[in-house]
Amino acid sequence: xxxxxxxxxxxVLTFVLxxxxxxxxxxxxxxxxxxxxxTGVTNVFRQELGSIQLPSFILSAxxxxxxxxxFICGGLLIIGLFKTYALWVLGIxxxxxxAAFSLIKPMWDMNLVFPRLIILAxxxxxxxxWDTISLDHLISR
Numbered sequence: 787x788x789x790x791x792x793x794x795x796x797x798v799l800t801f802v803l804x805x806x807x808x809x810x811x812x813x814x815x816x817x818x819x820x821x822x823x824x825t826g827v828t829n830v831f832r833q834e835l836g837s838i839q840l841p842s843f844i845l846s847a848x849x850x851x852x853x854x855x856x857f858i859c860g861g862l863l864i865i866g867l868f869k870t871y872a873l874w875v876l877g878i879x880x881x882x883x884x885a886a887f888s889l890i891k892p893m894w895d896m897n898l899v900f901p902r903l904i905i906l907a908x909x910x911x912x913x914x915x916w917d918t919i920s921l922d923h924l925i926s927r
Contacts, residue, residue, distance in 0.1 A: 808863030815857025866920020
């Protein structure tokens with residue numbers, strides 16, 4: 787494989803992973819912000835937690851943070867702007883979601899979280915120079 791093809795494969799790999807993760811988070815956040823609404827997310831968590839009593843401000847803050855973080859950072863990943871910061875915020879989001887699900891049911895199915903976590907980890911590990919199909923790359927030139 788020649789050098790040009792190798793560089794193109796690196797760029798396409800990074801692009802596909804970044805946009806896929808962005809789409810997953812963007813539409814999840816879109817649902818929370820515009821369809822279910824943040825109050826609905828808070829109510830679902832409160833209902834799912836059952837006898838576990840968490841202060842309302844913690845539930846509300848977590849619902850607001852996760853909803854808007856997923857929506858905004860997912861969109862930023864799709865267009866490739868502020869990618870590193872978006873990945874950091876989404877990492878915090880995944881920690882909060884994992885903690886919430888673990889409170890609700892200690893032995894829960896990670897089918898929704900694990901793929902996002904793996905893609906996020908890969909994107910944080912890949913060299914930034916590979917991500918040439920992005921607004922960040924265009925701006926930095």
